[in-house]
Amino acid sequence: MLGGAGILLAASPAQAAEVSYATECVPPPISGLPPVQGTTTVDITAPAEAKVGDEVEVVWKTVKAASSNPDVLDLDADTVKPTGVLKLAGAQTEDLAMEGERANPPIPKNSPMVLSDMKATLTLTAAGEVTLTPDTYEINVSKPISTDTKCAPTEEVDVAATINVTEDGGSSGGGASGGDTGGDTGGTGGDTGGTGGDTGGSTGGDSGGDTGGTGGTGGDDTGGTTGGGDGGDETDFPGKEVTVAFACESPGPDSIESAVTINAKKKDGSYDLTVATADGVMDSPAPLPANALTPSMDVTIGGADKGTVKVTGPPNKEPLEQGKPVNLPDMTGTYTPGAAGKATLAPGTLTIKVSLGGQDITIPCTVKGEAPVSLELDVEDEGGVTGGTSNGGTTSGGSDGGSTGSTGSTGSSGGTAGGPGSTGGSSGTGGGLAETGASDNGALRALALVAGTVILLGGAVFTFMPRRRLR
Template identity: 65%
Template sequence: MMLGGAGMLLVASPAQAAGTSYKTECLPPPISGLPPVQGTTVVQLTAPAEAKVGDTVEVVWKTVEAASKNPDILDLDKDTVKPTGTIKVGGAATGTLKMEGPRQNPPIPKNSAMVLSDMKGTLKLEKAGEITLTPDAYDINVSKPLSTDTKCSPKEAVAPGATIKVTDGGGGTAAGGTTSGSTGGSTTAGGTTSGSTTAGGTTSGSTTAGGTSSGSTAAGGTTSGSGGSGGRTDFPGKEVSVHFACTSPGPADIATKVTIDAKKSGGSYALTVKTAKGVMNSPAALPAGALKPSMDIVVGGADKGSVKVTGPANTEPLEQGKPVDLSDMTGTYKPGASGKSTLSPGTLAIDVTLGSSKINIPCKVKGSVTPSLELDTTAQQGGASGSASSGASGTSGSTAGSTTSGGGLADTGAEDNGTLRALGLVAGTAILLGGAVFTFTPWRRLRGTR
């Protein structure tokens, strides 16, 4: 192997620039919802043709063509893309040379070629002989709107991109060690990637996505209660299983338990909706206040319509790949009909906000759902009855930020699919959306009910 960093950097004479291409698979950030990308990477390596034992040489990796374009989701801003990569060292010495490029790029429009800065690394030559340099895997980090990584690796044997003939300058030692730092203005070769995070990497500890525990509780053995005489005010619902299918860039499927509890106040009911703990894994590292859940509760039986319930945003940062507990969601149900009315889980929405960037990921119910709660209701003026397409209950008595709304489930979810997809990639940071990283893998299947 080569040991980098020590000694004087040699600007070899003459320098050589050789090109090589290889089939590559790129894995987009888990949050992007995009499948793996198959393409061809074209790399030009520049290194001295000849050098002596003890010299420290600079190797430059120029990406002539990346394996994928920036997808047709959003434009990448200037100086938001940073590449890192690895070169395999073979021949007279073996090892790896880590390469790093600056976060430096022109604006990159969507559906256009990726433009990556040149990566550099320094190599100390410690053994005479012919050394080969072969480009290997590389990562692309996008810093906005979220920090996301696309990881690319060869899918075939790669030919060497450059060769250095090392002559014995006396006093050479057996090659060993690892690649190391740079000199002058070049970036550290073998140091940590500034500002980037490994897509899919592990992080310690999990945090909840809200200030309250989202563990659902069994609501006894029954789902019904009298909302009229007797003075009863608390009506616990039963825990029911629900499967959700989410729109990209959300997860393909969420399986969880949902419980709908009600508390009578006058003629209306204050609803509290809980999901199971660890309902999904965070697709990216998100700051506090970035993720907020909401759900449309479907009103059936004697009454018709829907009630929107919302939960507070996460109070603590979320770590990529760690389980997320959705906060309890609240809202107010105002009956529009008298009789036995049921409340069932409907469309779940996950809202992610990073600065001025917002994304809404709707997750619709798959299959049939058993009602969580049945109430003996009395019609109230302006209630939910008959609101299959408009006007469920009003907002009186609702918790801050939550309102009731009518409309069938088809009317819920993202209002702007284009914005949704763009932000989705934009997970650049949390949006989890992939900072618009140019390639992405589907969001990992979210964790089901405990």
């Protein structure tokens, strides 16, 4: 408590500085609009003075964005989210990622963009002057589809704020101060004691004197991060929102773009995953009955573990009206780790299945390039995913004995063995259109099914179709 209070009291009153710089903003490709040249005005707020080890808040206020809302459509309230990069130089050199909330008033066509303040916490690591200079920023609009406008300086930008960082004089103190520090931050176990907090206090205080607070290095924060102490009981792991571009196969559109967030909840060594996409991914140009559209995604596992986890959402509960926005429901599944270490979770192939008249039309949308990581987990080997595919704990058609799921063109995909919820599989024809061959009257039945499929494709082409009237 005393250490935290010292950090707060050490920072001097914040300073604010405003800079303007020439900027080029590139609208999303779907808009068909050319790059925009304009001027960005930014107000950066940061403390004038602080100490090494302090965590200070930095605020980026966009006084004026380089581009306005073009003459395309009115933007609804709370649909615009800014992110940016602040350049650090001097005693500390790095890029500081800034992020604002999705909070804005309605923005009419041909009017200035109104962006929320972007904030970040900066940990000061070296003594001297640290300068802060605004750099690139992006404007994400979530409706009617998720799009990004990217803005970058076209000239050298002036420094917007400077922090004078001094050495922390209390870091090597002894005696009673050492005892308190050792007790609060000691050991690697945090509050759970044992070799943790109590041992740190004993070494720092009783053995005391000149050794001061060197008894502990872990403290409460280390216990939480490494899964030890009280922090080991953490079960909810929220992911960050990332924007992903997908390339879709016919009858879908050429490409779509959407914000995706992957969240996890730990349960008995496995993780229940929930994948959410942005609202209003597209408008429906055709009516569709209830229970006709079902989304799914293959979450890509990387880092220490390898493989994919299939998550699936429920079909649409209500009929979809022509011209109305379509929101995908949250998709869920179960991830059972197959290796120990830091595992990364990123969006993978998004699949839309449309069921009409007894036929299933499957539209796969693969990620363009490399998808950004939404979530990172410290995992233990539970005999699960590594190298294979987990189908979210379902049990349709899986093989209990298989070590890794494999999918045939017309067979079943077996789940991985050894982990809870990992024996799932899915059977069928690989998600494509129904077979048109038959043992009796094969040619005639095939021709009839092809004709029916053409009609159905016309009704299903709405899936993820961007609004072509954007320009």
